[in-house]
Amino acid sequence: MDMIFKALADPARRTLLDALRQRDGQTLQELTELLDMTRFGVMKHLAVLEEAGLVIPHKKGRFKYHYLNALPLQQTIDRWIEPMRAKPAARAVLNFKQDLERNTTVSKPDFMMQTFIRCTQDALWDALSDPASMAAYHFACDRVDGRASAAGDNVTFILPDGSKMLEQEIIQIDPKSRIETTFQPHFFGPDAPGSRMAYTIEPQGDVCKLTIEHYDLPSGQEGVAEGWARLAASLKSWLETGTGLKAAM
Missing domain, CATH: 1.10.10.10 (Winged helix-like DNA-binding domain superfamily/Winged helix DNA-binding domain)
Structure with missing residues (x-):
């Protein structure tokens, strides 16, 4: 700090x-x-x-x-400001606008976020690939169908009312290190254009560094930055304390 x-x-x-x-x-x-x-x-x-x-x-x-990377700022604000406001402990610090020019020759992320989680590489990998684990800490969904185990697998996040929030198809997997998927957000509407994202895990002693990358983010969908902040905060809490932050959200 x-x-x-x-x-x-x-x-x-x-x-x-x-x-x-x-x-x-x-x-x-x-x-x-x-x-x-x-x-x-x-x-x-x-x-x-x-x-x-x-x-x-x-x-x-x-x-x-x-x-x-907004997460360190979020954690700093949560330490002093959020308890006084009696708001949820995990709130996105910045929902900043990203209106990037597309470069057709160099593919780079439109959005990146990093956090450090005190857990094993195996535990973090299971949390990102096992449907029961994903449902346990996801800030909005109570059920996840499918498993991220191989290219071509499909994963669907289901809201409490039974509707689909998000669908993903696994593009590439490097076991215990990286998952790259499509990102079809139904919360932006049934005809919302898709994009792609990736998780990267890097063990560093008794903690793991998790990097979230989002590519080809369509105009008007910049709000996913807040969703990633919520997800990362709940995932970190779930792995470190056994309790996610979905109730607070």
């Missing part, structure tokens, strides 16, 4: 975070144009933000893209 406050203390770093809030996934060159300093100076500020977990770098080809 000290690193978060240190990162936020500098106005140049706050400018970089504001820029990523307005348009996520920017390159070093794009961010350098915002500040009256050298590329090296901007790189040093980005390194501080990355160390604090507020910015996630993503290298694709010759370019490195930078994404705002």
